[in-house]
Amino acid sequence: MGSNKREKIKMTEQEVADFLHASHKVQVATIGKDGEPHLVTMFYALLDGKIAFSTYRTSQKVLNLRRDPTMTCLVEDGGEYNELRGVALYGKGAVIEDPAVRSKVGAVVGSRMAGLPVPEMGEPIDPALAEGIEQAMAKRVIIVMEPDRVVSWDHRKA
Template sequence: MPVTQRRGRKIMMTAEEVDAFLAAERTCRVATVSADGTPHVSPLWFAWDGTALWLYSLTRSKRWADLRRDGRVAVVVDAGHAYGELRGVELTGTVEVVGEVPRTGEPHPGLAPMERQFARKYFDLDELPHDGRHAWLRLAPESVRSWDFRKTAAR
């Protein structure tokens, strides 16, 4: 996983902490660029496989239209309420579509592990129910930045 962080090394998460954090959290915020150049940010459920972030997006959404036109994206996953509890990860890069659009459940060996993980995480099921309205986007991040303000309290 690429780490491009220079500032804030004292509060930066280790690779293991990033993996654990992304495995545990449920909602990310996806930032795209609209056709007119304005930013668009929307919440989305996700799965993390240790190297890539998998986004299961509605194919008839503004987010999907933005990403099909320009695949560059910034994604933030964060947690905490009080200042000293804040922690998070920002991943940036370009998404790629994986599987059919929309996803109907056609066998796809590259999606099987992620769909099982996603189904367990969000639905407590072993198989992901397909509704013919969503499809998969994969972000292999070009940069990863993290912060954990709880580390400042430990000093």
């Protein structure tokens, strides 16, 4: 693909922000101890505009990030080639243990996973759901993607 076509299908900053806000699954790649990619799909929320998700503090992702914070995230959509769009973020994964951040991200992701209306970050949620999320989050940490570089494409523009 020529550079002219690449520029034509690139998303604007606002389009990237809107796309990430409308999506909820991200493919996350970290680097394993032997250098191989470790790739998983996670539900995410946006924390201050950045991809954030919860995972068990003893998960392979966390072990990898504590050893080497290099992380890549891919959010994509589309069934046919001319519908494909996506955002790839390259940077570092920050492991956050702060209970307040864990609760905020947990409320959004937990609501989404339970099939309930998804609150905006920091909005109060049903107390029963909040209690269940707090229990589920007790052994978890939050990973926040700190991107150094963002690449996007939207083939619907072509």
